[in-house]
Amino acid sequence: MKLLEDYILKEGRIIDGNILKVDSFINHQINPTLMQELGKDLAEYFKDKGINKILTIETSGIAPSLMCALYMNVPLVFAKKAKPSTMNDSYTTTVTSYTKNKVYDIVVSKEMLNEDDKILFIDDFLANGEAFKGIEKIIKESKASLIGVGIIIDKVFQKGHKYIIDSGYDLYSLAKISKLEDGLITFE
Amino acid sequence: MKLLEDYILKEGRIIDGNILKVDSFINHQINPTLMQELGKDLAEYFKDKGINKILTIETSGIAPSLMCALYMNVPLVFAKKAKPSTMNDSYTTTVTSYTKNKVYDIVVSKEMLNEDDKILFIDDFLANGEAFKGIEKIIKESKASLIGVGIIIDKVFQKGHKYIIDSGYDLYSLAKISKLEDGLITFE
Numbered sequence: 502m503k504l505l506e507d508y509i510l511k512e513g514r515i516i517d518g519n520i521l522k523v524d525s526f527i528n529h530q531i532n533p534t535l536m537q538e539l540g541k542d543l544a545e546y547f548k549d550k551g552i553n554k555i556l557t558i559e560t561s562g563i564a565p566s567l568m569c570a571l572y573m574n575v576p577l578v579f580a581k582k583a584k585p586s587t588m589n590d591s592y593t594t595t596v597t598s599y600t601k602n603k604v605y606d607i608v609v610s611k612e613m614l615n616e617d618d619k620i621l622f623i624d625d626f627l628a629n630g631e632a633f634k635g636i637e638k639i640i641k642e643s644k645a646s647l648i649g650v651g652i653i654i655d656k657v658f659q660k661g662h663k664y665i666i667d668s669g670y671d672l673y674s675l676a677k678i679s680k681l682e683d684g685l686i687t688f689e
Numbered sequence: 690m691k692l693l694e695d696y697i698l699k700e701g702r703i704i705d706g707n708i709l710k711v712d713s714f715i716n717h718q719i720n721p722t723l724m725q726e727l728g729k730d731l732a733e734y735f736k737d738k739g740i741n742k743i744l745t746i747e748t749s750g751i752a753p754s755l756m757c758a759l760y761m762n763v764p765l766v767f768a769k770k771a772k773p774s775t776m777n778d779s780y781t782t783t784v785t786s787y788t789k790n791k792v793y794d795i796v797v798s799k800e801m802l803n804e805d806d807k808i809l810f811i812d813d814f815l816a817n818g819e820a821f822k823g824i825e826k827i828i829k830e831s832k833a834s835l836i837g838v839g840i841i842i843d844k845v846f847q848k849g850h851k852y853i854i855d856s857g858y859d860l861y862s863l864a865k866i867s868k869l870e871d872g873l874i875t876f877e
Binding site: 516517520522524525529530531532533534536537559560563564567568570571574575576577578579581586587588601609610612613 | 704705708710712713717718719720721722724725747748751752755756758759762763764765766767769773774775776789797798800801
């Protein structure tokens with residue numbers, strides 16, 4: 502998606518060699534008009550696939566997912582990174598983030614997913630796919646179906662992209678980065 | 690706002706005496722069309738007040754804030770509850786949550802706020818106002834101006850409402866709950 506690639510080139514910064522910082526328009530400050538365009542594009546791609554619910558993970562997946570949910574006219578559920586005291590039974594799994602060098606839980610209330618659900622999972626970044634594997638596990642446990650995966654920025658040179666494709670899921674990424682080196686961003 | 694009050698009466702549940710659970714449409718599953726209406730209503734109220742940036746706190750404030758930001762055509766910044774390793778200088782303050790019985794940080798990068806900013810702060814709930822006081826402190830430190838406060842569900846019988854009014858801020862709450870007792874929700 503050209504609009505997004507232009508934003509990444511203009512406002513993104515590479516730090517520590519291979520971390521792309523997009524905090525001026527995606528994950529700290531959010532550009533609402535850009536989110537609207539991202540959501541619209543995702544909704545257009547997935548519109549005829551029978552999706553009845555969107556799933557994301559807090560926090561940075563919420564903005565593009567919400568816009569997509571609005572255009573698809575379906576509810577959005579966000580997995581939480583800690584179980585609130587007010588939540589009853591939940592699907593819970595542990596995710597290891599290599600980039601952030603930490604382990605965290607992702608939690609979805611059992612009330613939010615059921616076997617009739619046809620899920621579109623959306624996230625802001627795809628790198629090693631650890632968060633995705635957690636979501637995949639939760640969806641399997643709930644007996645819902647994972648119909649598609651929408652990613653804002655897909656670092657296709659890391660392991661997650663191949664894992665999702667090899668698993669046979671319908672993956673749609675708005676920006677595919679094939680290389681992050683020497684301060685340069687290369688799109689596929 | 691009647692639409693929101695109807696949702697609260699229909700889908701909200703009271704647990705542990707005075708906690709209102711709205712996880713089927715606001716803070717776990719999100720109804721995007723409702724969020725659009727809430728955002729539109731907030732934008733309409735604050736439209737002529739010179740606001741150039743919206744500030745919220747992750748996670749549940751993001752959805753209504755994003756919709757308001759879209760209608761007002763201004764960026765949205767969400768304060769984080771932990772400082773990412775990739776963030777440089779930040780405004781950081783500590784918030785005590787009585788309801789959740791824990792202490793957490795709220796963090797905003799210094800790049801995101803400056804003395805010319807005229808801020809609308811939006812949050813999903815107002816109870817004791819502790820999160821608000823943290824935001825107030827961060828805004829003061831950044832020398833930005835806090836122009837208004839938009840709240841989705843205001844538990845006016847707790848301390849936060851009075852604190853914000855007494856401090857002279859322009860507070861606009863979409864649903865004002867004056868009593869939560871014996872499983873009954875009473876609106877002001």
